[in-house]
Amino acid sequence: MDLAYETKYHELEEQHWWFQSRRDVVFSLIQDLHLSKEAAILEVGCSGGPLQQRLRNEGYSNLTGIDLSESAIALAQQRQIPNVQLMDGARLDFTDASFDVVVASDVLEHIEDEQQALREWLRVLRPGGQLLVFVPAFNLLWSEHDVVNHHFRRYSGEELRTALTRAGLKVKRLSYWNSTLFLPAAAVRLLQRFRATPKNLPSGDLQTLPGSMNGALLALLRFENRLLRHVNLPVGISTFALAQKSA
Structure with missing residues (x-):
């Protein structure tokens, strides 16, 4: 992602409603x-390690975090998060069958060679190991936010399923996430396409919100996260899958 945007990302990732609610659902799915x-x-x-911190606080002791960003790893190390290192997610420096679970939240869309990354994640999983992957959903929602984040693609659920299956993984669960805000987001994206093209550089969606608004959006998404414990959602701003390596 653009360096200026990355700085804002790290400033907001602990308290912003989007990151908190997504971290909640990832943590819940791991549990x-x-x-x-x-x-x-x-x-x-x-990134700066907030999910690593939460998992460690809950007693998970065998955690490894990697990121391609030097500033992200430096921040995680400043937070005294152990076992984090600079590494390309599509070219892992780990031996085969090293992990029981691989988690990749909003990573795959940043990697040009999707299958290279998925094959690497499959390689480092132990037999029967599981991959949890979140990606942005639907090309309909493509915007300046994707440009500034250096995304290569967005995914429908079936496109994500096809990518995982092609890599040799068995999809156990597939759902969308953030269904609550899908219609407003889609309306905004469509309106943006009809406006004049701005001459300034593209900007992302991350904004600092008043505490009350941030809290309200967080509560809304946490309610949806509770629903996801029981049902899959048919539409959303993101899509996620839980996939398994053959035993």
């Missing part, structure tokens, strides 16, 4: 796997 607290978990794209 639902009923792993041993010693299970080996790799987070690809760990």
